[in-house]
Amino acid sequence: MNIKVVALEFAYPKFSLRVGGLAFESAKVTAIVGPNGAGKTTFLKCIGAVLPVAKGSLFIDGKDIASLKSYERARLIGYVPQEHDTTFNYSVSDFVLMGRAAYISPFALPSHEDAKAASEALDFVGLSGFADRAISELSSGERRLVLIARALAQRSEILLMDEPTTFLDPKHETEVLELVRKLAVEMRKTILVTLHSLEMAVQYSDQMVFMKKGEVVAYGKSAEIFEDSLLEHVYDMKIKVIEWEGRKIVLR
Amino acid sequence: MSGKNHSRAKGLALFFLVLPFFLFFVSLSVGTYEISPRGLLRTALSIVSPASGQDLPAAYRDILVRIRLPRVLLAMAVGAALSVSGASLQALFKNPLVNEYILGISSGAAFGAALSLVFLGRAFPPQVAGFVFAVVAVGAVLLISGKAESHFISLLLTGIIVTAFFSALLSLVEFFASPYVLQALFFWLMGSLSLASWRDLYISLPLVAIGLAVLYLLRWRLNVLSMSDEEARSLGVNVRREKIVVIASTTLITAAATSIVGIIGWLGFIVPHLVRMMFGADNRRVVPLSAAVGASLMLIADDIIRRVSSFEIPVGIFTSLVGIPIFLFLLKKTRKVWL
Numbered sequence: 001m002n003i004k005v006v007a008l009e010f011a012y013p014k015f016s017l018r019v020g021g022l023a024f025e026s027a028k029v030t031a032i033v034g035p036n037g038a039g040k041t042t043f044l045k046c047i048g049a050v051l052p053v054a055k056g057s058l059f060i061d062g063k064d065i066a067s068l069k070s071y072e073r074a075r076l077i078g079y080v081p082q083e084h085d086t087t088f089n090y091s092v093s094d095f096v097l098m099g100r101a102a103y104i105s106p107f108a109l110p111s112h113e114d115a116k117a118a119s120e121a122l123d124f125v126g127l128s129g130f131a132d133r134a135i136s137e138l139s140s141g142e143r144r145l146v147l148i149a150r151a152l153a154q155r156s157e158i159l160l161m162d163e164p165t166t167f168l169d170p171k172h173e174t175e176v177l178e179l180v181r182k183l184a185v186e187m188r189k190t191i192l193v194t195l196h197s198l199e200m201a202v203q204y205s206d207q208m209v210f211m212k213k214g215e216v217v218a219y220g221k222s223a224e225i226f227e228d229s230l231l232e233h234v235y236d237m238k239i240k241v242i243e244w245e246g247r248k249i250v251l252r
Numbered sequence: 253m254s255g256k257n258h259s260r261a262k263g264l265a266l267f268f269l270v271l272p273f274f275l276f277f278v279s280l281s282v283g284t285y286e287i288s289p290r291g292l293l294r295t296a297l298s299i300v301s302p303a304s305g306q307d308l309p310a311a312y313r314d315i316l317v318r319i320r321l322p323r324v325l326l327a328m329a330v331g332a333a334l335s336v337s338g339a340s341l342q343a344l345f346k347n348p349l350v351n352e353y354i355l356g357i358s359s360g361a362a363f364g365a366a367l368s369l370v371f372l373g374r375a376f377p378p379q380v381a382g383f384v385f386a387v388v389a390v391g392a393v394l395l396i397s398g399k400a401e402s403h404f405i406s407l408l409l410t411g412i413i414v415t416a417f418f419s420a421l422l423s424l425v426e427f428f429a430s431p432y433v434l435q436a437l438f439f440w441l442m443g444s445l446s447l448a449s450w451r452d453l454y455i456s457l458p459l460v461a462i463g464l465a466v467l468y469l470l471r472w473r474l475n476v477l478s479m480s481d482e483e484a485r486s487l488g489v490n491v492r493r494e495k496i497v498v499i500a501s502t503t504l505i506t507a508a509a510t511s512i513v514g515i516i517g518w519l520g521f522i523v524p525h526l527v528r529m530m531f532g533a534d535n536r537r538v539v540p541l542s543a544a545v546g547a548s549l550m551l552i553a554d555d556i557i558r559r560v561s562s563f564e565i566p567v568g569i570f571t572s573l574v575g576i577p578i579f580l581f582l583l584k585k586t587r588k589v590w591l
Binding site for chain 2: 045048049050069070071073074075077078079081084085087088089090091094098099101102103104106107108109110134150154
């Protein structure tokens with residue numbers, strides 16, 4: 001599924017987002033990077049319609065996102081938040097099952113098919129043995145995977161992930177990003193992911209969007225646009241990119 | 253959870269779901285006038301077929317039908333209503349400390365019902381004004397706390413202020429009430445089942461049934477609504493619309509209950525916690541089991557009151573006095589996280 005951002009605007013009291021002229025395709029990972037407060041999360045939330053967007057600003061396969069009903073949109077776009085506040089200690093399987101909400105009438109219960117979709121999603125992220133565990137018993141890495149599994153249970157072709165690797169150790173960070181690639185390649189999902197690690201972003205993405213102060217500074221194929229001058233402009237600091245065994249390493 | 257634990261939990265759930273029906277029959281035989289279980293059964297049969305049980309004292313039928321049955325049904329309805337209301341609001345506001353009292357629903361309903369009783373008399377159903385002012389109270393709390401409704405401190409402070417405002421209005425109503433009405437009002441405000449009548453039940457029971465049915469049907473959705481608003485929206489929920497449905501239903505059942513029995517403290521807060529401690533957080537279990545446990549606890553509380561003392565302590569005082577220590581005991585004993 002293709003996402004087309006025509007002219008997206010969203011304003012908080014002290015911040016405004018103005019993004020336009022972007023397109024994202026199936027089976028591709030797009031990394032959205034930029035300094036803190038650049039508007040990465042706000043941008044993702046607008047695409048996911050978690051925040052309201054005006055008509056005519058965002059299109060999915062030609063359909064205006066603002067004209068879709070909540071459940072119609074959720075069937076197209078899955079959103080993985082950065083964190084989940086566990087007020088209530090649901091079991092992992094009950095939690096992942098919530099990803100099926102867009103397919104279930106408000107007054108109905110999940111069916112066997114819904115339970116199957118949730119269980120398959122849990123399998124895909126490698127947590128099939130965790131179904132009966134309580135969310136509070138999981139490590140932060142496992143909790144991230146459960147959040148991803150819930151979005152997978154949603155069976156949407158577009159997946160938005162907000163900093164899925166924050167607070168993860170290098171091993172779990174790699175595992176999550178390998179999973180992101182697998183979702184794009186094997187399930188042909190259109191993936192947008194915000195990341196802080198520039199090296200990981202360039203390594204695991206097909207294209208990158210650089211943001212600063214609520215606007216897009218650069219956008220293009222990761223290997224082509226990832227250069228010292230751009231990074232220095234975006235982050236306002238001295239940055240050097242070197243190549244080592246085919247990978248880009250950032251020195252600062 | 254292992255298979256053994258699963259079946260134990262299922263057995264326990266079944267026990268709690270059947271318990272109110274068992275207690276219903278026990279409660280009918282409890283009271284100052286002794287009726288044996290056999291006498292109870294024969295009286296019930298004589299209602300169905302008037303030819304039988306002609307040797308039974310005439311008082312049996314009167315006591316059973318006019319006094320005990322409405323009281324027992326009311327206790328069950330109120331217990332179920334307040335407990336389900338508490339469970340639903342806690343899920344909706346993503347906070348285990350929220351209940352109908354904190355949101356101002358109880359004090360709004362109490363003021364409305366008192367206003368109706370004092371100025372319109374017993375002939376006019378107090379549920380109407382109870383519901384109207386409960387809506388006004390919860391509406392005020394949500395509007396004033398604004399978009400920060402999931403921000404608990406703001407919600408709590410607004411709830412306290414609105415509750416204080418309606419309590420002041422209630423005092424004003426009491427001030428204008430005649431001494432005779434004031435006495436009844438005072439007793440009613442403490443939470444009492446002793447004034448239960450069919451007339452009240454004819455109105456409140458259907459209202460409670462409708463509200464409970466809606467919340468029962470929405471029980472899985474409450475899981476999704478207990479996520480942050482942004483998460484729920486991204487999962488495909490029309491958060492605003494579904495919140496309104498849940499708040500309207502909880503307000504309806506709380507107002508229907510509070511209008512005829514007064515404010516019953518702590519039940520709506522404690523019961524959902526007890527259920528979660530035993531059965532986990534999934535609202536598919538929490539909602540029906542809260543109804544069953546709430547109804548059972550109200551019946552037990554009312555039975556004890558009727559059995560133990562010759563004078564009746566208002567059940568609202570009793571639930572608070574007994575409920576809080578039980579809750580503290582369980583809180584200390586249950587070391588695992590149950591929220």
